[in-house]
Amino acid sequence: MATTESSSAAVQAYRASVLHFSNDPAFHQQAYEWHEDGLLIIQDGKVVAAGDYAQLKNSLPQTTDVQDYRGKIIMPGFIDTHIHYPQTDMIASPAAGLLPWLETYTFPTERKFSDPAHAQEVASFFLDELLRCGTTTAMVYCTVHPESVEAFFAESEARNLRMVAGKVMMDRNCPEFLRDGAETGARESENLIKKWHKRGRQLYAITPRFAPTSSDAQMQLAGELARAYPDVYLQTHVAENTEEVAWVKALYPEARSYLDVYDHYGMLRPRSMYGHCIWLDDADRTRMAETQSAVSFCPTSNLFLGSGLFDFERADAHQVSLSLATDVGGGTSFSMLQTMNEAYKVARLGGSYLPALRMFYLATLGGARSMQLEGTIGNFLPGAEADFIVLDPQATPLLARRTARTNSMEELLFALAMLGDDRTVLATYAAGQLVHQRQT
Incomplete structure (x- = not known):
């Protein structure tokens, strides 16, 4: 007693x-x-x-x-709502834009994560680096390999951290060595949900990489998983780059917008986190607010890849849930302080002003609220x-x-x-x- x-x-x-x-x-x-x-x-x-x-x-x-x-x-502690742990070793890689950067550096680097020992070593370094920079929670993309998720959660659990992570789902428009298959990706994701979601401080995120790399069948299955497990997270990318937006328009000509593709498959909901959100329109922003879907703003990545400037005024006008993220390895620093530095400049270039108090809010309680975790972390x-x-x-x-x-x-x-x-x-x-x- x-x-x-x-x-x-x-x-x-x-x-x-x-x-x-x-x-x-x-x-x-x-x-x-x-x-x-x-x-x-x-x-x-x-x-x-x-x-x-x-x-x-x-x-x-x-x-x-x-x-x-x-x-x-x-x-x-800081909350980073969009980051790729397998891209740790290719941070600061030169490329002319998002799509060539993926093909030249990202995909070859992610190939190595079928090896559990390699995944474990990178996960260990990655988590130590987050903690060194004051980040205690992150929403993390792994690779298509279940081994990459197992390694990440094992390392996070050993440190007793509150982390969210998920296996990337990707069954088209990618190298064969990173293709997982629609049903395979969904089955492996569900197995990982059952093993890791709410195990200690670990939480799972359904993770279709982005609409161009998932077939209709895979998008359907990801949406079904999101409905079957409403307390599980969902994370993906949207409207980051104009070339990417044009590609999505060609792949989904019937969709009103890039965001509408995800909406069609039932992926706009609480606990969904959308990286970038630069090239949205007001109808998209209204829909995000209505569904409690959240924006992960990634300034160092947006500047590094030349993707564009996030529009704070329009997001705030629609009261979209906002958070801040590094997006390593497109982002150039694990530090949320350095990320605030770039966020301030992005806002100024777009005609907005970010007070320091707002920046620190976005990096703490703003992240927790976006993740529906207020009262658990963030203050x-x-x-x-x-x-x-x-x-x-x-x-x-x-x-x-x-x-x-x-x-x-x-x-x-x-x-x-x-x-x-x-x-x-x-x-x-x-x-x-x-x-x-x-x-x-």
Whole structure:
């Protein structure tokens, strides 16, 4: 039987400036909590309380050892809603555009993931890199090989991370060595759902790569899986590149739009995550909002591949659910801070302005809401899983110099977004356990 003393010994406390969100700052004035001298209290991997140190300190058991991070910022771990772990080794590969980049680099690299040992080694590095950059949850594309999914979930489970992943489904317009067959892809996906979805902190995503690489039969079966397992995620790409959009129009001439192809097969629904969404129209945006389908905005990838500029004003006008993602390996950094840097510039080029508060919301609670996981991850509500990071405003000489001269929290966060990278992440915690500490 547990004693009061043993329960008290499980309490962990962290003192720092504490930031987390309750709403989207674009639509709500009271969207966040900021505690300059704050305290985060954890027990059994869950949040107990977050608030002012002066108000919470007396609630701690006398034996609690408070970890002192004063001068640093504690916030929820970053959430990356679109990333390809098999593309880790081909990040920063030159190509003239999306389609030649896939053919020259992506497909040959993914071929290797039929080897479980190779998949395990890359998954291990990939997860360590995410944690080094402060990302505690991601929606991850594997390859067509079930071995790639098994390796990823095994490595994630060993670290007790909250991750979403899925086997890519792809049965046409791809190399033969990456073709899975409509029924084979659906059967393997269902087997993986039954094994891994909600096993510990692991969650599964049905993952048709994108409409051009799945036959009508495979799209039908993916939609059937989505209906049969409504609490399972669905992830894919849409309207990333003008050449891709034209290709889809040729393949599906009867569809009103690229997004309409997915809608036809029943893939617009809560827990569906659509990467990019650059070349949508207002009818598409209305449909996404109606179905609670979410957008994963991938600025470094969009710039790197020359795909286009995401339209924040039109997305916000339709109140489409937005989140932020790196899209490695089309994206050029695992760091969500560097991704914020590029997101800000994409918005400015498109005539919009992204305050720092909005960027940090999109990388935390915005991701959780898009994934229907608010209350589980993304902020510090009591009972939420204790995934959090410690950011160091003095991580580099330039960052330290700039943050010493900030006059507001907005300025401080903006400096972190513009000048920060993996070095800014002092520590990363998953379910209350330290899983990364920066080497100094």
